[in-house]
Amino acid sequence: MTIIGVRIDGRLIHGQVANLWANKLNVGRFLVVDDEVAGNQIEKSGLKLATPAGVRLSVLPVDKAADHILAGKYDAQRLFIIARRPQPLLQLIEKGVPVETINVGNMSQTDETRSITRSINVVDDDVDTFNKIAEKGVKLTAQMVPSDDSQDFMSLLKKGENK
Template structure:
């Protein structure tokens, strides 16, 4: 069962390990990222950051979707972590069970502007967000589970 799809450019880190995992009752972290899946050093460091008793899977986006859609994995309580709106969009297209996307942290980068204190979006990101909103997905901004949900669409329209 997919518990949450989270966009966070840091992927696996303390906030995820110590707040999101226990709050959601997650037993599996699924990092869906083509680059990280090929980088042994990054895989090792993420393995060190994961909480004890939690399984860590690091897969290219296409393989992550295969995992999510395989009936034998339906009993896993999965937190999906991606580091871009583009990858989240792909996961949403490939796993229809997803009805909500959490925007946790996307730092300012070339062409991106802040829409909240921790989320910066490019124009391309905003186009993908608009499409997800048209499909009726909940897009919410929260760094930790105890934060109040902020609707991403509202934050963008306030700019």
């Protein structure tokens, strides 16, 4: 299995992911894991347009994504998994998908969120999910672009909780 990256990014595929991360990691396929987006043809069309030439794209609900990964469908490809929020990634992990590290990139600010970093904003449900992911032994990092230093996300989260 060749999962070369797992990222949380509210924007899914955009300039940083399509250009910087895809090039740095030599991505062969983006796998967007999102039940809502998988059923939205307009959003899927936008993601196809944002995907760089030479990189394949799958946009799947959690169950189908887990089935495909575990069945070895992407074994010959360099797979980069992207989700908007942590919940779908926890579901993948609980279904047996081997995830070692999750890069928390951008989680947009809304009226309901609180800021952890300049670009990462969470609600209580996200915090609970991040804690569950960490309890499963998955390393969580914060890194917007490959040239940034990788930071321990759980430390940032704890600091944000104590503000």
